[in-house]
Amino acid sequence: MKIKNIFLVAFMLVGMVALAQPGNPSTPAPIDGGLSLLIAAGVGLGAKKVHDARKNS
Secondary structure: OHHHHHHHHHHHHHHHHHHOOOOOOOOOOOOOOHHHHHHHHHHHHHHHHHHHHHHHO
């Protein structure tokens, strides 16, 4: 009887530990919003600098 109780408690604790695991982490940098605009602005600034450098030389 004592062994049955130990197994019962062990299975209950294993179930609670399995439910207590954290979920999936969120993405570190969202690509859908401001980051794409920032990349586009960087490309535009780089193109302007190349254009100005060619124009001055």
